[in-house]
Amino acid sequence: MIDGGYLEKLSYITGNEAAVLGAINGDAECFFGYPITPATEILEGWIKKAEENNNLNYLQTEDEIAAGFAVIGALLAGKKAFTATAGIGHVLMQDPISMAENERLPFVGIIAQRGGPSTGTVIYSQQELNLASYGGNGDGLRIVYSASSVSEVYYLSQKIFSIAWKYRFPTFLLTDGYLAKQRVNTKLEKYLKPFPSSKILREMKDKPTHLRNCYGSEIEFANILKRNIADYKSLINKVSESESYKASDSKYLIIAHGSVASAAKDSVDILRNSNVKAGLLRPITIRPLDSRNIRRLALKAEKVFIIESAFEQFARMIIFKVPEIANKTVKIYKPAEGFTPDEIASLVNEKI
Amino acid sequence: MTKTIDKNFSMPKCFNERSKPSLYCPGCGQSIFLKHLGFIIDDLEIQGKTTLGIDIGCSLLAWNFFNFDIVQTHHGRSVPVAVGYKLSNKRRIVMSIMGDGGGYAIGLQSLLHAAFRNNPISVFVLNNTGYSMTGGQMAPTSIPGEITTTSPSGKDPKNSGKAFHGPELIKQISDNSAYIARASVSNPIMLQKMIKKTLENQIKNNSFSFLEVLTPCPTNWKTTASESFNFLSKMEKEFPIGEMTKNEK
Amino acid sequence: MKNDLTKIVISGEGGQGIQTIAKVLAESFKDSGFYVSYIPQFGPEQRGAPSISFIQYSTKEIKYPRFYKADYLIVLRERAIPATTTFINSKTKVIFDSSTIRSNIIKQSENKKEAVPATKIAYELFGEKNLNLVILGYLTKYFSLNKNDVWKIISRNLKKKFAKNDKLEDEAKKAFFYGYEIVAEKKIFSKPTFKTEKRIIYTKNDKREAIISPELCKGCGICIEKCPVGALKFSDEIGVYGNRIPEIDIDKCIACGNCFRFCPDCAIKVNKKK
Numbered sequence: 124m125i126d127g128g129y130l131e132k133l134s135y136i137t138g139n140e141a142a143v144l145g146a147i148n149g150d151a152e153c154f155f156g157y158p159i160t161p162a163t164e165i166l167e168g169w170i171k172k173a174e175e176n177n178n179l180n181y182l183q184t185e186d187e188i189a190a191g192f193a194v195i196g197a198l199l200a201g202k203k204a205f206t207a208t209a210g211i212g213h214v215l216m217q218d219p220i221s222m223a224e225n226e227r228l229p230f231v232g233i234i235a236q237r238g239g240p241s242t243g244t245v246i247y248s249q250q251e252l253n254l255a256s257y258g259g260n261g262d263g264l265r266i267v268y269s270a271s272s273v274s275e276v277y278y279l280s281q282k283i284f285s286i287a288w289k290y291r292f293p294t295f296l297l298t299d300g301y302l303a304k305q306r307v308n309t310k311l312e313k314y315l316k317p318f319p320s321s322k323i324l325r326e327m328k329d330k331p332t333h334l335r336n337c338y339g340s341e342i343e344f345a346n347i348l349k350r351n352i353a354d355y356k357s358l359i360n361k362v363s364e365s366e367s368y369k370a371s372d373s374k375y376l377i378i379a380h381g382s383v384a385s386a387a388k389d390s391v392d393i394l395r396n397s398n399v400k401a402g403l404l405r406p407i408t409i410r411p412l413d414s415r416n417i418r419r420l421a422l423k424a425e426k427v428f429i430i431e432s433a434f435e436q437f438a439r440m441i442i443f444k445v446p447e448i449a450n451k452t453v454k455i456y457k458p459a460e461g462f463t464p465d466e467i468a469s470l471v472n473e474k475i
Numbered sequence: 476m477t478k479t480i481d482k483n484f485s486m487p488k489c490f491n492e493r494s495k496p497s498l499y500c501p502g503c504g505q506s507i508f509l510k511h512l513g514f515i516i517d518d519l520e521i522q523g524k525t526t527l528g529i530d531i532g533c534s535l536l537a538w539n540f541f542n543f544d545i546v547q548t549h550h551g552r553s554v555p556v557a558v559g560y561k562l563s564n565k566r567r568i569v570m571s572i573m574g575d576g577g578g579y580a581i582g583l584q585s586l587l588h589a590a591f592r593n594n595p596i597s598v599f600v601l602n603n604t605g606y607s608m609t610g611g612q613m614a615p616t617s618i619p620g621e622i623t624t625t626s627p628s629g630k631d632p633k634n635s636g637k638a639f640h641g642p643e644l645i646k647q648i649s650d651n652s653a654y655i656a657r658a659s660v661s662n663p664i665m666l667q668k669m670i671k672k673t674l675e676n677q678i679k680n681n682s683f684s685f686l687e688v689l690t691p692c693p694t695n696w697k698t699t700a701s702e703s704f705n706f707l708s709k710m711e712k713e714f715p716i717g718e719m720t721k722n723e724k
Numbered sequence: 725m726k727n728d729l730t731k732i733v734i735s736g737e738g739g740q741g742i743q744t745i746a747k748v749l750a751e752s753f754k755d756s757g758f759y760v761s762y763i764p765q766f767g768p769e770q771r772g773a774p775s776i777s778f779i780q781y782s783t784k785e786i787k788y789p790r791f792y793k794a795d796y797l798i799v800l801r802e803r804a805i806p807a808t809t810t811f812i813n814s815k816t817k818v819i820f821d822s823s824t825i826r827s828n829i830i831k832q833s834e835n836k837k838e839a840v841p842a843t844k845i846a847y848e849l850f851g852e853k854n855l856n857l858v859i860l861g862y863l864t865k866y867f868s869l870n871k872n873d874v875w876k877i878i879s880r881n882l883k884k885k886f887a888k889n890d891k892l893e894d895e896a897k898k899a900f901f902y903g904y905e906i907v908a909e910k911k912i913f914s915k916p917t918f919k920t921e922k923r924i925i926y927t928k929n930d931k932r933e934a935i936i937s938p939e940l941c942k943g944c945g946i947c948i949e950k951c952p953v954g955a956l957k958f959s960d961e962i963g964v965y966g967n968r969i970p971e972i973d974i975d976k977c978i979a980c981g982n983c984f985r986f987c988p989d990c991a992i993k994v995n996k997k998k
Contacts, residue, residue, distance in 0.1 A: 152563075153559070153562070153563055155559060180562055180563060182558065182559070182562060182592075184555065184558075184588070185584055185585060185587075185588040186584065188552070188555070188585075189552075189555035189558075189584070189585045189588070190555075191555075192548065192549070192552045192555035192556045192559065192585075193555045193556070193558050193559030193562070194559060195548070195556050195559060196528075196555065196556040196557060196558060196559025196560030196561070196562070196563065197559040197560065197562065197563040199546060199556070199560055200559075200560050200563035200564035200567075201563075201564075202563040204559070204563070218549060218552070219549070219552070221549075222548060222549050222552075324526055324544035324546060324560075325544065326523075326526075326544060326567070328522055328523045328542060328543060329542075331491070331541070331542050331543050331544055331545070332544045332545075332546075333538055333539040333544075333545050334538075334545070334546040334547060335535070335538040335539075335547040336547055336548075336549075337531060337535050337538075337547060338767075339767040339773060340765075340767055340807075485935070485984050485987075485990045485992070485993035486990040487990075490990075495940060495989070495990070496939065496940050496942065496964045496989055497989065498773065499988065499989075500942075501739075501942035501943055501944035501965065501967065501988075502942075502944030502945070502946055502988060503944075503988050504988070506988030506989060507986060507987075507988045510987075510988065510990060660986075663985040663986065664985070693944065699945065700944055700945035700946045700948065700949040701945075701949050703946075704946075704949060704950075
């Protein structure tokens, strides 16, 4: 039994269940979604909670496009609203997300990554990085988190609402099919800095809110985009996060996120046990990346290993931000397949 | 823009004067509809409670048309936004305005499901038998033989279907309590009556309501005022004006 | 190496046939042996916004359709001035319609301006629909193009329109060749009389009062069409888009309310007096 402060009890829980509980703790009131593996339990779990709690609203929509636009409708009314999707549903979701990106709406989505493209597998991947980060027809001014444990799914599912409503960019939490469905016993931690929502359509007759996303001329729109980019740049240092494990004196730095990072943490210990000075840097935000920390640790290392369950999506983002490490970086990728700690340890050993 | 406007003049009170003259073309039927919608909103005294979602198409030009909250959405997507918004703020009177393309092509899925679920929103589809903002392409509601930029030899029903009858389709799956009708700007008095009934079905009965309005597009039809209303008469033969009667049980 | 790329901006009201002017001019340059590039400004508000076109001609192939500063700016309506001022630098030669634009609002030195009162000429002699033909005539001379060749291009481009009515082609031809002979105004310009009135027009008798607002009327003609007693007809007053607006015979009017009900822009109403 855990007592005191902010730690809640030890729970036996799946990632999707944690997402629902986390969202509710993050003051979410509305959920719109469409069944798609491996995110469906979020839809079903929310509905169960809504049947016990009149404050919670939902609708199973006719498709993901409608789900996303219904989320927009709800947040225009001042409600913390979100959707959960995966795979090809995530592709359809780019239509409403693009509108949210243009109009600076606090759109929140939980994405349980699965094998792609197309229907692929319903199981697991890290291949929806590009889509979550840059998927619409804009420049990708979005905030993207990657959870690496069920406990972190719970924590970040609360946080993303506050981040979205504070900074007004579409905000996503990436999980994957393994995290979504895996049941573990774990500690759940409360997010202590909730940021309130407010009515975006302000219902004031004498000062009506007129929102648009379509502009008449290049210059008119360019000014809007410039302002959005400036706002995005100013949040980078406040929002970007990463975690390191035995990285400060590591010769061989592993950079990984999500489930792969969890396995990599154990790989670091396996390697250290055989006298290989390995370390892990785990970005928690994919967008914006904590490039300061990445640069600081990567420059010290002799070799860098970027490991992901996608073909170079994560590697491309890291190297773009820290190009100095390109020549000493080894890219290890297995699209739509997971890694075990032993596997990572031996893959790293091969390249040393 | 400072303009000389007589305050006792003929604009609805809920109009945003600063956005007039509007960007709609001369003779636009959508403009006529919006005026009568404004008068009914004044009449029902719901300006303070109204939220409007608009589509991408000529309806996008209405983004600052009225003095109440308006949100421009995506093509075919004003209905799901209205659904999510109404669910979250039941006291608002929530309306959606689309063209025939947004309503019956790209947005048909959401429109049908909103009717099917009896979501208590009011949807207006303005039918001018074509995609106007993009220059006059063929639409589901284009009449067989109609010449458009994507049916330069006339719409061929063999590969494009005949003329799409939206209200009739929606009637098949909607709840008995829904109000579904078709009006035309050729009869402004009936148009106003139907707009009022559409909104009252949301206000009083908390039910879905749908009004298709036949509107001329002189720019893409390339017609004079007289020719526009002639084509409108032709449309009224294809698309009957009136209220759709209740479903048989 | 001399830069022989010539950049032209033409702008005016949507509906004035600006794009026709641009199309014909571009074709003429092409037929004269130049490489050309022509692109209209296209945005969603094109129908209600000023119409702008960008033409370039050169002895070399043109790679990029847009430019920041024009060698020639042709502007036909005041509403188009704010959008086109940005293309003026010290070298830009401006040709404007003095019957619709006051010279002093064009930010350019006087010796780089010249004017043609084209709208006045069109309204008075050839019908307002031929405004663009008058301008085309003038520009044909200005750019040293062959007037007969240009006319051939015009009749090819407007073939469909001319097919509706023989008289249209005759009037257009007259307007074009008249424009060709115009001597432009320099330094001293006509007063712009073809501008939208900034006032409301009241017409009354002892039974009723009609209110018509030129600042709202787009000249669609629906009220004229719908008046059951023919009390409305087009007048010489100018509305929002440089169009003619209706005037009312208040004694014929029966205050039925049709004009008010049908007007898309709330530009006309008749009130019965108590």
